[in-house]
Amino acid sequence: xxxxxxLIGQAIAFFIFVVFCMKYVxxxxxxxxxxxxxxIADGLAASDRAARDLELAxxxxxxxxxxxxQEGAALIEQAxxxxxQIVEASKDDARKEGQKLIEQAKAExxxxxxxxxxxxxxxxxxxxxxxxxxxxxxxxxxxKHSEMLxxxxxxx
Amino acid sequence: xxxxxxxxxxxxxxxxxYGNLPAGYERADGSVLNDxxxxxxxxxxxxxxxxxxxxxxxxxxxSVLLGVIFLGLFRxxxxxxxxxxxxxxxxxxxxMVEFVDTSVKETFHGRNKVIAxxxxxxxxxxxxxxxxxxxxxxxxxxLFHAAGVEYMKVxxxxxxxxxxxxxxxxxxxxxxxxxxxxxxxxxxxxxxxHPFSSDNIFLKILLVPVNFLLEGVSLLAKPVSLAxxxxxxxxxxxxxxxxxxxxxLWAQWTLSVPWAIFHILVITLQAFIFMMxxxxxxxxxxxxxx
Numbered sequence: 323x324x325x326x327x328x329l330i331g332q333a334i335a336f337f338i339f340v341v342f343c344m345k346y347v348x349x350x351x352x353x354x355x356x357x358x359x360x361x362i363a364d365g366l367a368a369s370d371r372a373a374r375d376l377e378l379a380x381x382x383x384x385x386x387x388x389x390x391x392q393e394g395a396a397l398i399e400q401a402x403x404x405x406x407q408i409v410e411a412s413k414d415d416a417r418k419e420g421q422k423l424i425e426q427a428k429a430e431x432x433x434x435x436x437x438x439x440x441x442x443x444x445x446x447x448x449x450x451x452x453x454x455x456x457x458x459x460x461x462x463x464x465x466k467h468s469e470m471l472x473x474x475x476x477x478x
Numbered sequence: 479x480x481x482x483x484x485x486x487x488x489x490x491x492x493x494x495x496y497g498n499l500p501a502g503y504e505r506a507d508g509s510v511l512n513d514x515x516x517x518x519x520x521x522x523x524x525x526x527x528x529x530x531x532x533x534x535x536x537x538x539x540x541s542v543l544l545g546v547i548f549l550g551l552f553r554x555x556x557x558x559x560x561x562x563x564x565x566x567x568x569x570x571x572x573x574m575v576e577f578v579d580t581s582v583k584e585t586f587h588g589r590n591k592v593i594a595x596x597x598x599x600x601x602x603x604x605x606x607x608x609x610x611x612x613x614x615x616x617x618x619x620x621l622f623h624a625a626g627v628e629y630m631k632v633x634x635x636x637x638x639x640x641x642x643x644x645x646x647x648x649x650x651x652x653x654x655x656x657x658x659x660x661x662x663x664x665x666x667x668x669x670x671x672h673p674f675s676s677d678n679i680f681l682k683i684l685l686v687p688v689n690f691l692l693e694g695v696s697l698l699a700k701p702v703s704l705a706x707x708x709x710x711x712x713x714x715x716x717x718x719x720x721x722x723x724x725x726x727l728w729a730q731w732t733l734s735v736p737w738a739i740f741h742i743l744v745i746t747l748q749a750f751i752f753m754m755x756x757x758x759x760x761x762x763x764x765x766x767x768x
Contacts, residue, residue: 324495324525324526324528324529324532324639325530325638325639325642326495326497326528326529326530326531326532326533326534326639327497327530327531327532327533328493328532328533328534328537328538328637328639328640328643329639329640329642329643329646330643331533331538331643332537332538332541332634332639332640332642332643332644333643333644333646333647335538335541335542335545335643336599336603336643336644336647337647339545339548339549339599339603340592340595340596340599342549342553343549343552343595343596343598343599344591344592344595344596346553346556347549347552347553347556347595347598348556348575348594348595348598349556350556350557350559351552351555351556351559351571351572351575352575352579353559354559354560354561354564354568354572355561355572355575355576357561358561358562360561361561
């Protein structure tokens with residue numbers, strides 16, 4: 323239990339250890355701890371931000387989807403309308419075409435009938451002249467009587 | 479190590495002392511010194527006759543060795559400290575550092591770069607020194623005896639010099655920071671104007687010695703209580719281990735095991751108390767709110 327120089331030796335050792343600890347042990351460890359703390363805080367902030375971004379992106383995606391759907395629906399409607407129009411128009415066209423064809427055909431028929439009638443008339447006139455020649459036993463001057471014959475033919 | 483029980487105990491409580499013996503001193507073996515000699519004390523009487531100018535080689539040696547182990551370990555971790563995933567050693571060191579850091583931050587609110595490393599050093603170093611108490615009491619002395627060293631006290635904190643050395647260092651820090659923060663005048667007025675104070679200038683002067691006595695005692699009690707608390711606990715623990723070692727071999731474990739387990743608590747607690755009180759005292763030295 324003697325108090326002696328050990329006391330001072332211990333105090334000196336204590337002093338040296340504390341200084342060493344203060345200079346070479348404490349700062350690197352606390353620096354690493356603080357850096358890790360910062361990293362974790364940054365990481366958490368980043369994940370928060372990412373979650374928010376994700377939410378925003380989802381919202382945006384949903385909105386765009388909705389818009390696209392609307393647009394698609396509008397397009398389909400327009401297309402339907404257009405198709406109906408086209409069908410209507412082509413029906414019209416077809417009707418018109420048909421009408422035209424019918425008219426043309428009618429005109430042709432008319433023309434052919436006229437031609438046939440013309441021909442028939444001419445033939446009948448000839449037959450009539452021939453008949454008349456036979457009846458009169460003399461030739462009929464076709465040129466002389468053409469006016470009369472024409473009148474006759476026109477009556478047929 | 480043969481002999482009576484009291485010899486055995488006394489032997490175990492004797493430090494390995496290196497010091498100066500005066501000329502004409504009769505040594506333990508009966509020889510008389512012609513000149514004053516620096517030597518290792520051969521028994522307790524020689525050690526105490528060496529007076530103040532002697533060193534407990536074992537206490538200092540073990541405490542420095544343990545301090546170097548502590549700082550070496552922590553320095554190794556500090557060198558490789560990363561902010562990424564820590565390894566096992568770094569993890570342990572970080573736990574210690576954070577534990578000390580929170581203890582300091584809870585108690586000490588000023589700005590001081592010294593206190594936290596100081597507290598860490600105190601806690602770990604004292605813990606390691608106390609831990610030597612759990613080494614079986616005869617083991618290391620027996621090894622050293624075989625190597626020719628007569629006395630070996632392996633628990634530095636059972637040496638009052640060691641604990642006083644540390645507590646007096648803390649005491650010096652208390653005085654240093656008191657004067658640094660409050661100035662010499664502030665520190666003096668803290669010692670003389672409290673706890674009794676008066677508006678009457680005459681009465682005030684009359685109260686100075688009373689205050690000084692009270693405050694002086696409470697100031698001086700700090701290092702003494704700090705040192706003696708640690709010393710007393712560890713000395714008692716060591717003594718109990720020595721007493722248990724006197725029992726027959728087959729019966730020793732029935733007492734030594736429970737006591738060792740209980741002692742783990744004492745060891746940690748005493749290291750913690752020394753650290754906490756140091757922080758508290760230094761934080762009181764920083765506060766100027768009297």
